[in-house]
Structure formats: C-alpha cells, structure tokens
Amino acid sequence: DAGITQSPRHKVTETGTPVTLRCHQTENHRYMYWYRQDPGHGLRLIHYSYGVKDTDKGEVSDGYSVSRSKTEDFLLTLESATSSQTSVYFCAIRSSPSGGANTGELFFGEGSRLTVL
Amino acid sequence: QKEVEQDPGPLSVPEGAIVSLNCTYSNSAFQYFMWYRQYSRKGPELLMYTYSSGNKEDGRFTAQVDKSSKYISLFIRDSQPSDSATYLCAPYSSASKIIFGSGTRLSIRP
Numbered sequence: 714d715a716g717i718t719q720s721p722r723h724k725v726t727e728t729g730t731p732v733t734l735r736c737h738q739t740e741n742h743r744y745m746y747w748y749r750q751d752p753g754h755g756l757r758l759i760h761y762s763y764g765v766k767d768t769d770k771g772e773v774s775d776g777y778s779v780s781r782s783k784t785e786d787f788l789l790t791l792e793s794a795t796s797s798q799t800s801v802y803f804c805a806i807r808s809s810p811s812g813g814a815n816t817g818e819l820f821f822g823e824g825s826r827l828t829v830l
Numbered sequence: 831q832k833e834v835e836q837d838p839g840p841l842s843v844p845e846g847a848i849v850s851l852n853c854t855y856s857n858s859a860f861q862y863f864m865w866y867r868q869y870s871r872k873g874p875e876l877l878m879y880t881y882s883s884g885n886k887e888d889g890r891f892t893a894q895v896d897k898s899s900k901y902i903s904l905f906i907r908d909s910q911p912s913d914s915a916t917y918l919c920a921p922y923s924s925a926s927k928i929i930f931g932s933g934t935r936l937s938i939r940p
Contacts, residue, residue: 746928753838755918755932756874771927803873807928817862817922821873 716740719804719822727830732791734825736804738784744807745787746819747771747779749800756803762787794829801826833857836919836931844939849906853919853931856900860921863895865904868916868933877904877917909938 716739726732736745746761748771758771760779768779776798778790791798805819836853843849851865862881866874880886883897890910894903902919919931 748930753932755836756930758927758929761927772929805873817864817920817924817928818876818879819866819874819920819928821875823873824871 717804717806717820717822719802719825721825722823723826725828725830726794728795729793732794732827732829734789734802734804734827736787736789736822738787738806740806740808741784742806742808743784745781746805746807747777747787747789748803748805749773749798750803750824751800759789759802791827794827796829799827799829833929834919834921834931837934838932840935840937842937842939843909845909845911847909847938849909849913849936849938851904851906851917851919851934851936853902853921854900855902855921857921857923858897858900859923861924862922863893863902864920864922865891865893866918866920866930868918870915874916874918911938911940914938 718737720735747759748756750756757773759777760771762768762781780788802825804822807819834855862879864879865877867877868874878888878893880893880895883895886893890907892905914937916933916935918933
C-alpha cells in the first residue's frame with residue numbers, strides 16, 4: 714500500500730461549475746502527478762509537482778490548475794468544468810531513489826471518476 | 831508524432847496462449863522501460879521494467895527492449911484469465927516527464 718488517497722472517488726457536476734480533486738499521501742514523497750485516463754488515449758499527464766509550491770504542466774494542462782501547499786496534498790482544480798473533462802483522474806507519487814535506480818516507478822491512487830453534464 | 835505509440839487492442843486470446851504486447855517510442859534518451867498492468871476500475875501497478883536494451887524475465891513475463899529500433903515488447907507465456915487487464919508501456923529517463931502509451935486491453939478466454 715503506497716498510502717495514496719484520492720477524494721472524491723466519484724463526482725457528478727454541471728458544466729461551468731468549479732471542481733477540486735484532492736490527492737493525499739502519507740509517504741512524504743517529493744513528486745506527485747495528476748493524470749487523466751480516457752478510452753483510446755491511455756494516461757495523459759495534466760500537471761505534476763516536484764516539491765511544495767513547485768509545479769509544472771503536462772501534456773493536457775489547459776483548463777486545469779494545481780496547488781501544493783504542503784508535501785502530503787496535491788490539489789487539481791477545474792475552474793469551470795466542461796463536458797470534455799469527463800474522465801477518470803489518477804493521482805500518482807514517485808519515490809525518490811535511496812541508493813537504488815531512479816526508474817521512475819509510480820504508485821497510483823484508486824482514481825476519481827468525474828462526470829460533467 | 832506521439833512520443834510513445836502502443837497498439838490499443840483489444841486483444842483476445844485463449845488461455846495458455848503466448849501474448850505479445852508492443853510499443854514504439856521516439857525519444858532516444860529513454861533509459862528505463864516500464865510495463866504497468868491495470869485491472870478494471872483500479873489504478874495501474876508496475877509489472878516490471880528493463881534498463882537499456884535486452885531482455886528481462888520474471889516468471890511468465892518477459893520484457894524486451896530494442897533501442898536501435900525503439901521497440902518495446904512484453905511477452906506473457908501460458909496466459910491465464912487473471913492476466914486479463916490493460917497493459918501500459920512507459921519509457922522513462924530522469925530528464926523526462928513520465929508518459930504512457932495508450933494501453934492495450936487484453937482478455938484471456940478460459
């Protein structure tokens with residue numbers, strides 16, 4: 714168990730409303746990631762963080778913002794949700810290598826299923 | 831061109847068959863080649879990885895990398911119904927963001 718919790722796990726909302734998804738980790742890892750997964754597209758990187766207040770964009774960052782005010786929490790916000798943002802969102806953490814190889818192994822949460830009507 | 835291309839499937843084979851899953855990539859800087867397995871309604875989990883070119887075997891699973899042709903393969907021998915899942919390749923280097931292939935959905939028929 715990598716100690717990652719996503720909330721909410723399921724959410725239905727209407728177009729134009731703001732939505733915040735939360736990712737919480739108990740392992741004190743530096744790197745955290747938000748991906749979305751859609752049929753035919755696999756996992757696409759939205760944003761990632763490499764430390765408190767340090768974030769960067771991924772492949773599909775338009776319409777999303779993130780914040781990381783403490784190590785354990787990484788928030789993904791949709792300022793004004795659209796139907797194209799209906800998806801399953803996965804948070805992931807990457808452990809920092811401690812004498813081992815930096816393989817880039819990610820540990821994923823269980824996912825947050827968002828439906829925008 | 832996408833950095834990672836993967837046959838989307840779906841792929842359906844009978845139990846006991848040998849399965850071959852494949853990806854191609856474009857960035858020659860990739861050093862680690864990861865395979866993740868994702869069961870329905872779950873997050874992906876690392877299945878195995880290889881470093882640089884060559885083969886790596888883990889039980890019924892063999893990962894193969896050919897850096898000269900930028901081709902990644904995962905072979906499953908004696909496939910079981912419990913192997914039914916989506917398999918995602920994820921090549922990586924320390925200088926790169928972690929990106930994934932689109933995933934291949936595999937179904938093993940009893």
